[in-house]
Amino acid sequence: MVGVRPATHVPESDFETVGSTPRKKTISSPYLHRLQRRHFLLFDVLPIAGTAAALAFLTVHPIGVTELALLFSMWVVTGLGVTVGYHRLFTHRTFKAAPSVVAVLAVLGSMAGQGGVVSWVALHRRHHECSDREGDPHSPNLAGGGLKGRLRGLAHSHFLWMRRHEYPNVVHYAPDLIRNRALVRVARLYYYWVALGLALPALVGGLVYQSWAGAVSGLFWGGLVRMFVLEHIIWAINSFLHMFGTHPYESRENSRNGGIFALLTFGESWHNNHHAFPDSSSFGLSWYRLDPGYWLIKILALGGLAWDVKRPSEERMKASRISRNGKPAPSTTA
Numbered sequence: 001m002v003g004v005r006p007a008t009h010v011p012e013s014d015f016e017t018v019g020s021t022p023r024k025k026t027i028s029s030p031y032l033h034r035l036q037r038r039h040f041l042l043f044d045v046l047p048i049a050g051t052a053a054a055l056a057f058l059t060v061h062p063i064g065v066t067e068l069a070l071l072f073s074m075w076v077v078t079g080l081g082v083t084v085g086y087h088r089l090f091t092h093r094t095f096k097a098a099p100s101v102v103a104v105l106a107v108l109g110s111m112a113g114q115g116g117v118v119s120w121v122a123l124h125r126r127h128h129e130c131s132d133r134e135g136d137p138h139s140p141n142l143a144g145g146g147l148k149g150r151l152r153g154l155a156h157s158h159f160l161w162m163r164r165h166e167y168p169n170v171v172h173y174a175p176d177l178i179r180n181r182a183l184v185r186v187a188r189l190y191y192y193w194v195a196l197g198l199a200l201p202a203l204v205g206g207l208v209y210q211s212w213a214g215a216v217s218g219l220f221w222g223g224l225v226r227m228f229v230l231e232h233i234i235w236a237i238n239s240f241l242h243m244f245g246t247h248p249y250e251s252r253e254n255s256r257n258g259g260i261f262a263l264l265t266f267g268e269s270w271h272n273n274h275h276a277f278p279d280s281s282s283f284g285l286s287w288y289r290l291d292p293g294y295w296l297i298k299i300l301a302l303g304g305l306a307w308d309v310k311r312p313s314e315e316r317m318k319a320s321r322i323s324r325n326g327k328p329a330p331s332t333t334a
Contacts, residue, residue: 023169023171023172024169025126025168025169025172025173026126026135026166026167026168026169027166027167027168027169028166028167032167033164036162036163036164036165036167037163037164039115039162040162040163043113043114043194043227043231044159044162044231046224047113047224047225047227047228047231048228050220050223050224050225050227050228051220051224051225051228053220053224054217054220054221054224054225057216057217057220060213061209061213061214061216061217063217063221066204066205066208066209066214066217066218067205067217067218067220067221067222068221070201070204070205070218070221070222070226071221071222071225071226071229073222074111074197074200074201074222074223074226075226075229075230077108077111078108078109078111078112078197078226078227078230079112079230079233079266080105080108080266080292080293080296081105081106081107081108081109081110081111081112082109082112082114082230082234083265083266083267083268083293084105084266084293084296084297085102085105085106085108085109085117086105086109086114086117086120086121086124087124087268087293088281088293088297089102089105090105090106090117090120090121090177090183091120091121091124091125092278092279093176093279094279094280094281094297094309094310095281095297095301095306095307095308095309095310096306096307096308097300097305097306097307098304098305098306099182100305101300101305101306102182102183103182103183103186106183106186106187107186107193107196110186110187110189110190110193110194110197111193111194111196111197112197112227112230112231112234113194113197113227113231114231114234115190116187116190117177117183117186117187117190118170118174118177118178118183118184118187119167119168119170121173121174121177122167122168122169122170122172122173122174123137123168125168125173125174126168126173127238128275128278131242131252131253131255131275132242132253132254133253137161137165137166137168138156138157138161138238138239139153139157139242139253140153140154140156140157140158140238140239140240140242140243141153141242141243141254143156150243153239153243154239154240154243157235157238157239157242158232158235158236158238158239158240159235197223197227198219198223198224199219200222201218201219201221201222201223201226202215202216202218202219202222202223203215203218204218204222205217205218205219205221205222206218233261233264233265234265234268236261236265237265237268237269237271240258241255241256241257241258241269241271241272242254242255242256242271243256244256244258245257245258245269245271245272246258246259246272247272247322248272248273248321248322249272249273249275249276249277249317249320249321249322250276250320250321250322251272251275251276253275255271255272255274255275255276256271256272257269257270257271257272257273258271259289259290262284262289262290262291263290263292266291266292266293267282267283267284267290267291267292267293267294268283268293270283270284270285270289270291271283273285276320277312277316277317277320279310279312280310280311280312281294281297281309281310281311282294282311285311285312285317297309
């Protein structure tokens with residue numbers, strides 16, 4: 001599989017020297033690969049089957065306002081849990097938040113079924129370290145040239161990489177998280193949070209319709225279909241937005257912006273902006289670029305629940321912007 005090296009081959013760059021002892025940045029073992037395959041089947045393949053079953057179930061229980069409301073609301077809260085919690089807070093530390101906000105964002109992000117918070121953060125930090133180079137767990141640009149190589153790369157980065165991959169050493173990539181006991185306690189309950197994200201819409205559907213068919217319909221649309229929709233939106237950031245779109249800012253990888261998808265992705269589709277300024281809580285960078293994730297952070301800040309909200313200065317953005325001739329725009333600062 002593209003981007004996955006056998007366990008017997010670990011480049012020298014994948015070691016970190018701690019004192020006199022080298023420490024591996026990634027871990028590869030049959031046990032971890034079994035866990036990865038199990039997670040892939042449960043939370044990546046099962047939502048596909050669940051979506052097909054939901055469509056078939058329409059012949060028994062037609063979709064109504066309840067199902068649409070469950071699909072939308074669960075998609076929004078879990079999507080914000082990923083982009084604001086997993087990504088902007090826990091991975092990049094673009095703002096600080098009250099303990100209650102930290103816990104809620106960790107739970108909502110976990111309910112998305114994208115992996116436990118510590119593992120997700122370690123993987124994403126590894127992605128930024130090796131982006132579009134050897135070691136990147138989900139680059140679409142390492143499968144060779146031509147149409148065949150591009151299609152193989154897209155399939156790998158969008159979906160197939162999750163079947164089996166080297167596991168980033170959380171001691172190296174997420175030491176700040178594993179020192180946070182409250183967050184670790186939330187992370188250990190990951191499978192329970194995913195189950196809660198499926199049980200809640202089933203309960204609502206059953207109560208509204210007063211029937212088992214309503215509960216099953218709620219499970220499908222607020223649970224499995226919601227998970228399917230959100231997953232493919234997130235995975236499209238990894239795949240398509242490292243191959244297609246605009247590239248306004250200088251960055252060392254092939255990240256792209258896809259502004260037309262900004263609302264659908266909660267602002268994540270300003271992907272080149274993010275790679276150019278990973279410490280920024282705003283991915284849109286300007287008020288007119290839609291970024292719902294940043295809107296939530298600003299609301300939390302207004303309520304005193306978030307602070308130290310980071311954004312790059314105008315001078316820094318101007319210095320990194322690529323001019324029409326394809327080169328960084330000249331800086332006006334000394």
